[in-house]
Amino acid sequence: MADTTPTPPPRVALFATCLVDLMRPSIGMATAKLLEDAGCIVEVPSQTCCGQPAFNSGDRDTARALAEQMIAAFEGYDYIVAPSGSCAGQVRKHYPELFKHDPNLARRADAVAEKTYELTSFLVDVLGVREVDAVCAGTATYHDSCSGLRELGVKKQPRTLLASVDGLTLTEMNENEVCCGFGGTFAVKYGEISDSIVTKKAENIEDAKPQMLLAGDLGCLMNMAGKLSRRGSRIEVRHVAEVLAGMTDLPPIGVPEKETGR
């Protein structure tokens, strides 16, 4: 006899990431909308940071402490979804490594890692979403952020979804898989080198002549937006989730309320 009970909607913990939480809550709201539109029950567990800055600075104790805090807050959900390839990658790829010598936590870290996803990858690969209900007239270029691309294989998923946005044309830039020079604390510790890298990125973005620059990671977006703005560029910079959720009425990154063009 076939089981006719309808599958309950997945309970998804929204892992906003500390940057989105602090700098641009609208990305979190857009993420929640996309997940809810796809039939998920969205909850936001109390959170601070996944610990990546400590992990990449060599401070394993702090990285472990924050990871443990995060695991405890998020392990009770079906899925954990972040609007960031970098932060999702930290949980998916590096949490298991942090606890591999701690049998009890290793099990919990592995379990959390397995159900953690970057937003567009979760929508497309797990939920099978192919279309979103959004309108955004204009041209955009998409930067493939490094961790999402190389740790999680995020490449086609955002493009699949963007192709369904009414009025939007995607124009690829040269070297879209090359780092923007953000690299977390690298951007401040080695500011001059970071500047050289983001300058090349800005040139590639400008050469593609888009109205908008999109990406899936706020750190990279702030870096590129900051450089484009310093160069006097008028290209609007947004997180891909905001466009997919049809939330382009808010000012782009680094633009004050009064100048909102759209």
Next chain:
Amino acid sequence: MTAHPTSPYFKDNAHEALQDEQLQKALSNVRQGFIDKRAAVAAKLPEFEALRDSARDIKNHTLANLDLYLEAWENKVTDSGGHVHWARTAEEARQAIVDICRKAGAKTVTKGKSMISEEINLNAAIEAAGMTPVETDLGEYIIQLRNEAPSHIIAPAVHLNATQVESDFRRVHTHLDPNRDLSEPVQLLTEARQVLREKFLAADVGITGANFLIAETGTSVIVTNEGNGDLTQILPKIHIVVASLEKLVPTLDDVSQILRVLARSATGQEMSVYTTFSTGPRRPGDVDGPEEYHVVVLDNGRSAMLGTSFQDMLRCIRCGACMNHCPVYHAVGGHAYGWVYPGPMGAVLSPSLIGVDKAGHLPNASTFCGRCESVCPVRIPLPKMMRHWREQEFERHLTPATVRSGLGLWAFFAKRPALYQFASNLGMKAMAWFGRDKGKFKSLPFAGGWTDYRDFPAPQGGTFQEQWKARKGGRA
């Protein structure tokens, strides 16, 4: 030439490199040339990814049994009439080589391209012993004329342009017609050939590196594109190979597998132009070859990496793909790294060989973009190993105090969610208020590394978690 590392001054080196317009132009060639060629040649070979796995496995197996294979290899070299010299340190390696040259009464010593000879600063030792070392690889020859170190492990003069080379040739080759035409690169090449041909014929000893040492046969292998390596090792009476111990592979079959990923990863060639196998000195009946064949095997800190979290680095086959794909290398070039090995592989290897206290910047100067690992033919987890170095620096309190205290303050809040959420919500509201007119900050305290070069976007105001609570409250 690379006697004293300038790695501690990496930031100053990088600053100079970034201001050097000629260098920046030369580096843009690296950014464009190597990457597309590798991608094209890899795409043509369906089993390329499987071959990378195989190359990794061969090197892992060798490293796990290194003592066994080294001994087997030594026996084979000795059986074929060659001599093996074990060198624990750079000094022992220099001494062994200088002794062989002295004993032969050598005046001119030709050299094929060898990063190990750079690592042990061999040319200076040969000169100090009253002999003349002559680099015969075109790039190495050029930088020898300039008294410079290589800026790339397979393209040592990649930081230079043809005009610079022309002026060096005119400065040094004073025996040639001063009015000769050197405006075309091919004319520079022809002139180098002419000059070097005399050196090949005059050489008493030829020194090469080795891409592989084969345990099964006692053979050393060099992979080159110019043919200079062959003339270096065949024409003189004595051939000295200088190689580090991790160049070992078990069998000829293994070499043939690794060769399939080496040139593809390095230059985007299917094979290099010359792949030369040398086993022992000239045998009775051989038409050519040296009368003596020596191999100087260098450890210099490598055996201490075995069994540590840095063992995987010993898989490296020196193809240069990691630096070819590195945004930091593209920005600052090889000399900024301040020692023999630049780019991601240097950022991992140099701290092992000269100490993390000297080379500490190198594993930190990475965005962890991961592109190096994605192209490494033997799949070395380079970002992970750079992170291991950062951990060692943190544990040994070598991390700068500002970074340490900044991390500590941030961690204090991040470990206390309620306090963090309360403070960050207020903080972001305040910051948004200050940034409300421009939507961005042109400068910020403690963030000059950011705002000297780009604007800092202002936050929207209030945190996502507060807004979410408000939304849920509104609904209820």
